[in-house]
Amino acid sequence: AGAADYIDGLLGAFLVDPPRIFAGxxxxxxxxxxxxxERFTPLTRHQELAWRTRIEGSQGRAERxxxxxxxxxxxxxxxxxARLGADFCDVDGDEQDRRLDAVPAFKHLLYEHACEGTYGAPEYGGNRDCLAWVAIxxxxxxxxxxxxxxxxxGRV
Known part of the structure; x- marks a missing residue:
């Protein structure tokens, strides 16, 4: 339902202006x-600092x-x-599970972002055509x- 597009948009939020953080x-x-x-709102100076730090990391910058x-x-x-490997999509499900279990923090983050991308507002790049909302x-x-x-x- 577009979860990968959501994650890509989040990681590249600052490639556009205003950044794709807060939908209007x-x-x-x-x-x-x-x-x-679909019109994203500009960030305040403090919001930009917080979100850049969250997405890009501190990168040795004192303000971050x-x-x-x-x-x-x-x-x-x-x-x-990189830890999952370039062949991750080509290996069987058991091997995929083994690799995901070897990186528990990343597995948790992937799950969190997959849920956000699948069920969140389509303006953020996921939930294409509101298909997840229709499904539930x-x-x-x-x-x-x-x-x-x-x-x-609930009387409907």
């Missing part, structure tokens, strides 16, 4: 209102190392994917329409 709004346009989610060195998500993915019968963001009393109470 107030509405997606899926249930009325002007679609604003006030709490010590930080390994960014880009490096975590480079190292994790989630209507997605329904503003400005909102939910009816029946939908909230």
């Amino acid at each position: 709004g107030p509405f997606s346009g899926r249930h009325g209102g002007d679609p604003g989610f 190392e006030f709490n010590g060195p930080v390994v960014g998500l880009q490096e975590v993915y480079r190292e994790g994917l 019968k989630f209507p997605g963001d329904v503003q400005p329409r909102g939910y009816t009393d029946e939908e909230v109470s």
Whole structure:
């Protein structure tokens, strides 16, 4: 459902301006209102510092190392994917499981990001055509329409 595209967009968030961190709004346009989610909002100076540190790591820069060195998500993915091996997609499922189990922290991160990319808002690159939402019968963001009393109470 596009989880890999979501992860790619997250790791490359600062390749575009404004960065693909916070989708705009107030509405997606899926249930009325002007679609604003596809326009990403500029970050404040502090938000940019925090997100660059999270994604790119501290890279020896003093302003990013006030709490010590930080390994960014880009490096975590480079190292994790290297540990899985270039032939990861070609080996059988048992071997894939063995390799994933050998890198538990990376396996956890992959799972977290796969869930975000599969079930998150499509504006972030995953959940293509809202297919995951359809599969779990989630209507997605329904503003400005909102939910009816029946939908909230489960009497639909």
